[in-house]
Amino acid sequence: MSQEQALIKVLVVDDQQIIREGISTILDYQAGLSVMGKAINGQEAVELALELKPDVVLMDVRMPIMNGVEATARLRQQLPSCKVLMLTTFDDEEYITEALRAGASGYLLKDIPGKQLAQAIRSVHEGLYQLDPAVASKLMNSLNRGRESAAPEPPPTPHTIPASNGSARRKFDLTERELDILKLLAGGATNREIAEQLFLAEGTVKNHVSNILVRLGLRHRTDAALFARENDLL
Numbered sequence: 558m559s560q561e562q563a564l565i566k567v568l569v570v571d572d573q574q575i576i577r578e579g580i581s582t583i584l585d586y587q588a589g590l591s592v593m594g595k596a597i598n599g600q601e602a603v604e605l606a607l608e609l610k611p612d613v614v615l616m617d618v619r620m621p622i623m624n625g626v627e628a629t630a631r632l633r634q635q636l637p638s639c640k641v642l643m644l645t646t647f648d649d650e651e652y653i654t655e656a657l658r659a660g661a662s663g664y665l666l667k668d669i670p671g672k673q674l675a676q677a678i679r680s681v682h683e684g685l686y687q688l689d690p691a692v693a694s695k696l697m698n699s700l701n702r703g704r705e706s707a708a709p710e711p712p713p714t715p716h717t718i719p720a721s722n723g724s725a726r727r728k729f730d731l732t733e734r735e736l737d738i739l740k741l742l743a744g745g746a747t748n749r750e751i752a753e754q755l756f757l758a759e760g761t762v763k764n765h766v767s768n769i770l771v772r773l774g775l776r777h778r779t780d781a782a783l784f785a786r787e788n789d790l791l
Contacts, residue, residue: 563589564589564590564591565589565590565591565612565613565678565679565682566591566593566609566610566611566612566613567584567590567591567592567593567611567612567613567614567615567678568592568593568594568595568596568602568605568606568609568611568613568614568615569581569584569592569594569595569596569615570595570596570597570598570599570601570602570614570615570616570617570620570625570628571595571597571617571620571644572597572598572617572619572620572621574597576617576667577595577597578595580615580644580674581595583671583674583675584615584671584674584675584678586671587671587672587675588675589675589679590675590678590679593609593611594609594611597620598620598621598622598623598628599616599620599622599623599624599625599627599628599631600622600623600628601622602614602616602623602625602628602632603623603628603631603632603635606632606636606639607635607636610636610638610639611639612639612640612682613639613640613641613642613678613681613682614629614632614639614640614641614642615642615644615678616628616629616641616642616643616644616661617643617644617645618643618645618647618652618656618745619645619647619745620745623786624744624745624782625643625645625656625745626652626655626656626659626745626778626779626782627659627743627745627779627782627783627786629641629643629656629659629660629661630659630660630779630783631783632660633659633660640662640681640682641660641661641662642661642662642663642664642665642677642678642681642687643656643661643663643664643665644665644666644667644669644674645664645665645666645667646666646667648666648689648691648692648695649747649749650695650696651747651748651778652664652747653692653695653696654696655777655778655779657696658777658779659779662681662685662686662687663677663680663681663686663687663688664687664688664689664692665677665687665688665689665692666689666691666692669689730772731769731772731773734755734765735765735768735769735772736790737755738751738755738762738765738766738769739769739781739785739790740785740790741754741755742766742769742778742781742782742785743781743782743785743786743790745782748762748763748766766778766781769781
């Protein structure tokens, strides 16, 4: 096998040019890695990945047009051979759990040294999971809290999408407030950020999100974000 064939092909995705270019430069100096493309948002990442077929996508979380979690879910569906490694400044538990549920193979923070990032990419390519120590700690705390407060899940209620000619307005069994929350959720906002924007208590937003998932027959926030985009609710 030639050296070129042995290189791990990487797609770098970040909406900030200086970070995108900086990461690419660092990775190009690391043995066995080749940056084959760069994208500025999740939508462009999916399009480029389908075209270039990278081995690993290095994905930011908060980006315009399509966030990294939704892009990860789409990539795992459309290009399952491609691994996704999240690289972000956000260590919010919601982002961590949603990214992993969407199919990410790891979640790292941007203060990671270049050599460690390169090794993490190699490990992900080999099928291993990579978590920043701080992220792993938050994830374990979240799982422990979940065990303490675990309760049976209500059965999902199937949703119905009426036939449409493309211009007819689709109606769903959601209140106006729930639609507002669904739109913000699909844009990548956390419960805390939604609460701040809509002047609600964070607990109230959490309850609304749970209701939205049940009414639409969905299980995760990522599913709700995909549902909102696919049904023109944004």
